[in-house]
Amino acid sequence: MGCETSKYAAVSYEEKLRLFEQVKGDERFAHYLYGCYECGVCVAVCPSARFYDFSPRWIAQALAREDADLVYKFMNEDVWDCSQCFSCDKCPRKNSPGGLITILREVAVRNGLKSAKDALEGYGRIIYKIMSTGTQVAPDMLQPAAFPDWGPHVKEISENLQWWRRALPPETLHTTETSWDVSEQTLRELYLIWHVTGVMEMIKEVDEGLHMILMDVMEEKLEEAGFDLEATEED
Amino acid sequence: MPIDVAAMGKSSRTFHRDPQTVKSRPLRDRVLELEAEGEWIVHRVPEPYVELENKFGRVKKVPLGHTWHHKSCGQCGHIPGYSTSIFWLHRKLGLDYRDPRDQTSCTAWNYYASATSNSAAQAAVALRNFAAAYETGYFPLIHCATSYGHYKEVREELLASPQLRGEVRRIMEMMKKPMVMPEEIVHYSEWVHAARHQVAAHKVLDLSNIVATVHPACHYHKLVAEDAIYDPDIYGGQRTAVVTATLKALGAQVADYSTWFDCCGFGFRHILVQRDFTRSFAVQRKIEVMKEEANPDVTITHDTGCVTTLDQSQFAARAHQRKVGIPVLSEAQFCALAMGAHPYRVCQLHWHNTETRPLLEKMGIDHQARWREFEADVERLKRGEIEYLTWEDADA
């Protein structure tokens, strides 16, 4: 809890430093951190700080002090509490603690940290949806089992889904599996982006099964479209 | 001690921005410079446009028509009356638009939730959509505040990094698409704001007895804050003017509450896999505070996640006898209702969770008759008499 790092004593300092260097190496890092006044403005506006043992100030300060032990702890735990609302962009030092957290999360995923895998457990179906269909929260995701706390209204929607979708005047919205009708060519271009930018490799690090399923969906379509996957691998 | 919200709203300070005193260079200048250097094409805002003031007092051009609608996956998927209302408003105001199939989501909901992507992929997704819009000649109008905020971030990153531009250019070349950056990144609520007097001129309901609170969307006014629209006449220029100015133009009463700056609790990953946080925050920091301090008939916002969170989170809270029960609409739906749109065929309020009928009654809308009409539509669909509900049906 808090700033206690002893839980990660078994991880070598070199490994923590290696990950920290990756964070610092991100081009955005220098634009997101200019030091810290320790003023607490970011904490005052932070929704996650109200409900979790979490503080954007700790994160900005640990990074500013280059405390690789603490950064490692935050990268494994706290970053997943952040709401990514960017209220903390109010920082008078012009930091973006939320942006720093985006980078920390990205490094955690890219390196396949167990904590990242745990944080993303149960989230795979959503990654699958957005990466394979180009839209994220599709109508057919409104199932009572997925949203029990939203009450019987979700059941009503799911039972009427195909009719209620047809009862939408915009022609692109008659879909149930995607939020709107995305053209085939558009999807191929999206798949190309995931491949060329190394996103598929990131998925492999955190969820091999999901990676296999996505590859199955994408490979054929990309080859049909004449994209040479071997040649598109990131340098 | 309770916060004196009325006193907060009575501040006599009015902020007039002088763009000459702003230290940072205008984003548009930097975007145009890169065009002059041959790096990309700048997609110009089509005429007619309205000139609004951004946070730094600089002019932001907002197109009225000839727009390419960058839809929101959360709106189209779960609150489809939101997108339908935006289109309906365009049709009623006689404005030309495109609803493209050659569009992906910005994918930023997933990015902010899971980080299973990176700057290059996110920038390529944005520029692929911008190029698709450019190829049609229609200017992108972005429905989701997260897409809007994220694309502003992407623009900053591209402006700052020749290496990133190089990476994205390589991908665009593989797709045989041009590198295009819009002259302005425009959110639909800026379009509503620009068109608010036209909307008000077409209104058919008296809204003077409707009390509304406003939730400004974080990714609209906090993320790359410069772009958001401000107006000295609205909150003395101290908060963004979109939504509030529209409600005032429609003649509704806007009530203030002390936690207006707080986010809704959406959290990207939280709304999907950690909703205890989302529910608690939405109820305790937003809905209950509004209820206590303003007791509104409705709360109005301008983003996908905010409508979803503030609306859906109230169900479980009701079971715990919390002070909830405020219907949540986008200003696009509220404008459409004001102009006489059908609450179910157009605004699709049956997809919302919190009870909207008392609000409709107070607005003078016969919701029972309108629901019967919608149910009859569904029966016709089931009997195969019609395949889909058309725009003509929606206004029948």
Ligand code: SF4
């Ligand atoms: S982006 Fe994260 S750290 Fe910043 S205010 Fe929002 S929840 Fe807090």
Ligand code: SF4
């Ligand atoms: S607001 Fe900025 S300067 Fe103040 S504590 Fe937070 S990160 Fe540090």
